[in-house]
Amino acid sequence: MLGEAQEPGSYYVGVDVGTGSVRAALVDQRGSLLAFADQPINKWEPQFNHHEQSSEDIWTACCVVTKKVVQGIDLNRIRGLGFDATCSLVVLDKQFRPLPVNCEGDFHRNIIMWLDHRAVSQVHRINETKHSVLQYVGGVMSVEMQAPKLLWLKENLRETCWDKAGHFFDLPDFLSWKATGVTARSLCSLVCKWTYSAERGWDDSFWKMIGLEDFVADNYSKIGNQVLPPGASLGNGLTPEAAKDLGLPAGIAVAASLIDAHAGGLGVIGADVRGHGLACEGQPVTSRLAVICGTSSCHMGISKDPIFVPGVWGPYFSAMVPGFWLNEGGQSVTGKLIDHMVQGHAAFPELQAKATARCQSVYAYLNSHLDLIKKAQPVGFLTVDLHVWPDFHGNRSPLADLTLKGMVTGLKLSQDLDDLAILYLATVQAIAFGTRLIIEAMQAAGHSISTLFLCGGLSKNPLFVQMHADITGMPVVLSQEVESVLVGAAILGACASGDFASVQLAK
Numbered sequence: 001m002l003g004e005a006q007e008p009g010s011y012y013v014g015v016d017v018g019t020g021s022v023r024a025a026l027v028d029q030r031g032s033l034l035a036f037a038d039q040p041i042n043k044w045e046p047q048f049n050h051h052e053q054s055s056e057d058i059w060t061a062c063c064v065v066t067k068k069v070v071q072g073i074d075l076n077r078i079r080g081l082g083f084d085a086t087c088s089l090v091v092l093d094k095q096f097r098p099l100p101v102n103c104e105g106d107f108h109r110n111i112i113m114w115l116d117h118r119a120v121s122q123v124h125r126i127n128e129t130k131h132s133v134l135q136y137v138g139g140v141m142s143v144e145m146q147a148p149k150l151l152w153l154k155e156n157l158r159e160t161c162w163d164k165a166g167h168f169f170d171l172p173d174f175l176s177w178k179a180t181g182v183t184a185r186s187l188c189s190l191v192c193k194w195t196y197s198a199e200r201g202w203d204d205s206f207w208k209m210i211g212l213e214d215f216v217a218d219n220y221s222k223i224g225n226q227v228l229p230p231g232a233s234l235g236n237g238l239t240p241e242a243a244k245d246l247g248l249p250a251g252i253a254v255a256a257s258l259i260d261a262h263a264g265g266l267g268v269i270g271a272d273v274r275g276h277g278l279a280c281e282g283q284p285v286t287s288r289l290a291v292i293c294g295t296s297s298c299h300m301g302i303s304k305d306p307i308f309v310p311g312v313w314g315p316y317f318s319a320m321v322p323g324f325w326l327n328e329g330g331q332s333v334t335g336k337l338i339d340h341m342v343q344g345h346a347a348f349p350e351l352q353a354k355a356t357a358r359c360q361s362v363y364a365y366l367n368s369h370l371d372l373i374k375k376a377q378p379v380g381f382l383t384v385d386l387h388v389w390p391d392f393h394g395n396r397s398p399l400a401d402l403t404l405k406g407m408v409t410g411l412k413l414s415q416d417l418d419d420l421a422i423l424y425l426a427t428v429q430a431i432a433f434g435t436r437l438i439i440e441a442m443q444a445a446g447h448s449i450s451t452l453f454l455c456g457g458l459s460k461n462p463l464f465v466q467m468h469a470d471i472t473g474m475p476v477v478l479s480q481e482v483e484s485v486l487v488g489a490a491i492l493g494a495c496a497s498g499d500f501a502s503v504q505l506a507k
């Protein structure tokens with residue numbers, strides 16, 4: 001984010017809503033992160049495969065972290081605000097009040113999270129239509145997208161939710177509405193999760209065919225009939241009410257949002273690598289794969305022309321970098337799977353106690369424990385007899401099969417700390433092999449990827465990074481700024497402020 005035209009000392013605020021927490025950053029016009037704050041958010045799992053959140057809870061967390069990052073600075077220097085978030089479905093009534101997405105009627109829980117798999121029957125029926133919009137989601141719609149979830153609401157919560165609903169938002173668009181009062185949707189969310197086409201708009205025949213003709217009848221007012229590119233300035237900027245909530249000046253520019261993975265992709269894919277002697281220097285941006293690794297991993301590759309990769313989402317036009325097509329591969333649970341394997345092991349209490357005694361995270365402790373037990377051999381050899389299949393929550397890409405389950409082979413009766421460390425290693429390796437499968441599918445379809453750019457919480461884990469390099473055989477580049485997703489969100493604010501003409505220039 002380096003420019004000469006804008007006033008010196010301008011600041012931008014980026015807010016990133018992940019699955020487990022909300023983060024905010026204050027960023028200057030050089031893209032340096034000046035302040036950071038985070039706050040966990042609530043999640044509910046009322047039934048197996050039902051995952052819910054609360055939009056009020058999330059907004060409150062956004063306010064807490066934003067107030068923290070601007071504490072003590074001259075507020076007049078803040079020029080723009082950008083949001084990114086997971087692509088969860090927010091439901092509000094006609095007066096913009098939360099509506100329950102659950103049988104219990106709990107209004108507080110008005111978000112069906114992205115990883116919710118309740119709409120299995122609905123997505124099967126959608127895929128059976130073989131409608132042409134499905135070509136643009138890798139050939140098969142995912143249960144994690146919005147159309148099956150909307151159909152589930154219509155079929156299961158007709159009176160308490162569907163009939164009363166006035167607005168269905170992707171979470172990033174909910175946040176920009178909350179900040180500005182503008183209901184315009186981002187091209188990013190609508191193209192990637194709602195079957196909107198940047199070139200052709202909504203396809204009436206798709207919504208009629210799947211039984212959601214209601215949207216066509218009211219000209220898509222409930223799901224968005226004004227669509228803006230990410231980074232576009234919304235309305236009159238921050239409303240006085242939202243300004244009070246967030247501790248920011250009213251009227252500052254607020255950008256049309258991005259999905260979190262796309263903000264991370266934007267934050268790293270155009271990184272200036274000159275002067276570091278990296279093999280990717282001088283290679284086109286299309287040779288880079290941004291991998292955003294948090295609760296899930298998302299694999300973002302761009303191309304000048306559309307590339308259709310079976311089982312990999314897209315191609316999506318202008319959904320991340322304007323003017324480029326995007327393919328998005330993904331693994332639905334990666335950080336969540338590692339946490340699940342480690343925390344569920346019999347030796348976890350011992351691990352926790354030992355890590356705490358050393359003031360280390362459990363992952364730092366496990367990494368050093370692996371170094372200790374590997375002796376002279378490379379660490380990867382510790383798992384010659386133990387293997388994990390990582391699709392505990394189905395396979396997002398490239399198999400696109402939500403019915404797949406996880407597997408572990410090579411288990412013994414012992415369950416000590418060594419076993420836990422080796423199981424953890426095998427899980428990390430399995431995830432890296434998943435990335436390799438996605439890359440192979442993308443290459444086979446026409447991408448030519450040669451370097452990985454990792455960001456997100458898991459990129460702070462050196463073992464995770466090393467296994468991705470070893471198993472894909474590709475160099476991995478990490479940004480100096482570890483919070484690249486937040487930089488992506490702040491880039492949106494910088495773009496909306498008018499200080500930069502486009503998200504590429506803001507980069």
Ligand SMILES: Nc1ncnc2c1ncn2[C@@H]1O[C@H](COP(=O)(O)OP(=O)(O)O)[C@@H](O)[C@H]1O
Nearest residue numbers: 018019020021294295335363456457458460461
């Ligand atoms: N320093 C770290 N070392 C190892 N793992 C980490 C570290 N920081 C975060 N993680 C892992 O990253 C995952 C969360 O990443 P994050 O980007 O915060 O997720 P989200 O955006 O989905 O909320 C968790 O599984 C967590 O265990």
Ligand SMILES: O=C(CO)[C@H](O)[C@H](O)COP(=O)(O)O
Nearest residue numbers: 018019086087261294295296
């Ligand atoms: O589908 C997505 C991106 O397209 C989700 O937003 C994502 O997988 C969840 O993100 P995270 O793992 O960062 O919480």
